[in-house]
Amino acid sequence: MLTPLALLLAVALLLGRGLVWIVNLLVVLPLFDPLRKLPGPTGPFFFSHIQRVVDPDFSATQHEEWKKQYGKTFRYHGSGKFDYRLMTFDLRAVSHILMSSIYQKPRVTRTFLSTMLGKGIFTTEGAEHTFQRKIIGPAFTLQSIKTLTPIFLRTAEELRDKWEGMLSNRQETIDVCHWISRATFDAFGMACLTYNFCSIHGETEELYLAFRRMFDLADKKGILRILIPMLDKIWPDKIARSVLESRQVIYATGRRLISDKKSTILDQKLSSNGPTEKDLLSLLIQSNICNDDSTKTLSDPDLLDQISSFFFAGSDTTALSLSWCLYFLALHPDIQTHLREELTHPTAPPQSSNSEDRAYDVLDSFSLLDSVVRETLRLAPPVHGTLRVATQNDLIPVSEPVVLTNGTVVSPGEHIKIRKGSIIHIPIEGLNFAKDIWSEDALEFRPDRWNSLPPAAQPPHFPGLANLMTFSFGPNSCPGYRFTITEMKAFLSTILPRFTFALPEGQSIGKRNGLFTRPFVRGKSKMGVQLPLIVKRVDECNPA
Numbered sequence: 001m002l003t004p005l006a007l008l009l010a011v012a013l014l015l016g017r018g019l020v021w022i023v024n025l026l027v028v029l030p031l032f033d034p035l036r037k038l039p040g041p042t043g044p045f046f047f048s049h050i051q052r053v054v055d056p057d058f059s060a061t062q063h064e065e066w067k068k069q070y071g072k073t074f075r076y077h078g079s080g081k082f083d084y085r086l087m088t089f090d091l092r093a094v095s096h097i098l099m100s101s102i103y104q105k106p107r108v109t110r111t112f113l114s115t116m117l118g119k120g121i122f123t124t125e126g127a128e129h130t131f132q133r134k135i136i137g138p139a140f141t142l143q144s145i146k147t148l149t150p151i152f153l154r155t156a157e158e159l160r161d162k163w164e165g166m167l168s169n170r171q172e173t174i175d176v177c178h179w180i181s182r183a184t185f186d187a188f189g190m191a192c193l194t195y196n197f198c199s200i201h202g203e204t205e206e207l208y209l210a211f212r213r214m215f216d217l218a219d220k221k222g223i224l225r226i227l228i229p230m231l232d233k234i235w236p237d238k239i240a241r242s243v244l245e246s247r248q249v250i251y252a253t254g255r256r257l258i259s260d261k262k263s264t265i266l267d268q269k270l271s272s273n274g275p276t277e278k279d280l281l282s283l284l285i286q287s288n289i290c291n292d293d294s295t296k297t298l299s300d301p302d303l304l305d306q307i308s309s310f311f312f313a314g315s316d317t318t319a320l321s322l323s324w325c326l327y328f329l330a331l332h333p334d335i336q337t338h339l340r341e342e343l344t345h346p347t348a349p350p351q352s353s354n355s356e357d358r359a360y361d362v363l364d365s366f367s368l369l370d371s372v373v374r375e376t377l378r379l380a381p382p383v384h385g386t387l388r389v390a391t392q393n394d395l396i397p398v399s400e401p402v403v404l405t406n407g408t409v410v411s412p413g414e415h416i417k418i419r420k421g422s423i424i425h426i427p428i429e430g431l432n433f434a435k436d437i438w439s440e441d442a443l444e445f446r447p448d449r450w451n452s453l454p455p456a457a458q459p460p461h462f463p464g465l466a467n468l469m470t471f472s473f474g475p476n477s478c479p480g481y482r483f484t485i486t487e488m489k490a491f492l493s494t495i496l497p498r499f500t501f502a503l504p505e506g507q508s509i510g511k512r513n514g515l516f517t518r519p520f521v522r523g524k525s526k527m528g529v530q531l532p533l534i535v536k537r538v539d540e541c542n543p544a
């Protein structure tokens with residue numbers, strides 16, 4: 001039994017330790033942080049610049065302003081003046097950070113994602129990540145994407161027919177974001193699992209609803225529960241319980257799918273033709289079986305976590321890119337008309353969803369289509385930026401001078417210091433918008449820029465996958481970029497010859513950033529994510 005004096009001492013000790021921790025965090029550590037010496041914006045002690053760097057309403061102009069003021073490498077305040085974060089537009093520094101194993105995704109991001117994606121690739125680092133990357137590799141080869149192209153085309157045809165039906169019922173304004181999202185989810189179900197959610201026809205399928213619920217709720221999770229994940233274990237709220245229930249549905253259905261696929265693959269292995277299953281899950285299972293290190297394989301739940309990760313990373317992002325593309329085409333009717341002409345020109349190769357290689361090659365042959373897709377991905381990257389943490393002290397090389405606050409100049413080829421634990425913000429949108437890379441009209445939708453990109457936007461100067469920062473680059477870059485580009489082309493080539501798209505009178509669309517950058521109607525933000533466009537049949541616009 002503690003005496004009152006001992007109790008008092010214990011409380012005083014605890015308070016003292018807490019005070020030391022706070023003083024250390026707010027005063028001592030920042031005092032010796034090398035990022036303190038970097039130029040950058042300032043403000044009151046608890047002022048945070050986070051909104052300025054992540055809110056698409058500010059970020060585009062803010063990035064350019066800071067670059068003009070402080071150069072390409074600077075620091076801003078995260079939670080307050082004591083929380084220095086590095087932001088850099090210097091591609092030499094960006095390459096160093098994205099290519100080096102010293103820099104990892106912040107633990108809080110990984111823990112948050114693991115509540116949905118288990119031990120999937122987004123939540124691992126180091127040797128485990130390298131191993132998982134090797135197993136998923138075969139699912140994303142060019143040949144694999146060619147094989148999936150007819151699936152994209154068939155789902156696009158279903159969406160086209162659905163919209164035809166809606167238009168014949170005199171509906172004119174369609175929330176393209178909602179419908180494309182349903183369609184791309186269906187395409188994903190078929191491409192990943194050979195599993196038809198049929199969500200274009202009704203949102204009732206159990207596995208579909210489980211994925212949807214899980215991802216929608218993740219976007220709504222409160223910051224406190226993201227920062228203190230233990231809360232979900234001790235006192236799960238509605239969101240945590242719902243995510244858990246969704247995962248149970250995914251595991252139950254997924255286990256059945258895996259078991260069926262494994263027996264099909266083994267049966268086919270015994271036949272003379274070998275395995276013919278081409279969906280991403282089957283390719284993962286085959287890659288896992290053929291893995292040369294037989295002591296290390298992915299378990300069935302691990303395989304499902306990879307599939308959940310693909311759904312999370314690939315379905316909404318592709319749907320958003322397609323929606324933004326229709327929005328840009330609605331804003332630029334002349335480009336929309338040219339693209340439709342390219343796709344329907346008498347000399348255009350006929351499309352067929354029956355032949356794998358041919359379907360891909362036909363899509364690949366449309367040059368304006370390619371430029372429109374790339375320009376959309378540049379101007380509306382669904383992932384606005386990404387964070388890394390330095391896991392040890394390091395020196396980051398720069399290719400442009402950095403003038404430190406004490407007047408010292410870090411010259412090109414020299415290094416800036418970074419301390420273990422510091423956070424680095426890679427501005428994906430910012431690098432896609434940079435005027436010194438893309439030229440003065442970088443904020444304009446100009447697909448023709450892809451006919452002759454400025455040298456700064458080409459390799460080796462610009463290292464991003466597909467000539468964009470949208471998919472990042474390096475060991476953690478997006479393996480799904482070909483998947484997205486091909487799916488976007490398949491959908492556009494199917495729906496554009498049939499429909500025209502225009503903006504409703506007086507409607508203004510804004511961008512909102514959560515997990516991904518999504519559209520909303522200004523003045524109606526309470527109605528949530530939406531992108532209503534006026535959709536008309538082409539033959540009604542140009543009656544013969």
Ligand code: HEM
Pocket residue numbers: 105121122133309310311313314315317318321381382383386387470471472475476477478479480481483484
């Ligand atoms: C417009 C569409 C897409 C965008 C903008 C996008 C963007 C990205 C970005 C920026 C990363 C790196 C994240 C980071 O380093 O913090 C990433 C990683 C990833 N993406 Fe995508 N992605 C898209 C589509 C897809 C698709 C279709 C798939 C799968 C079919 C996919 C699967 C993945 C996976 C598995 C990773 C993790 C890679 C790793 O950690 O090694 N993505 N994506």
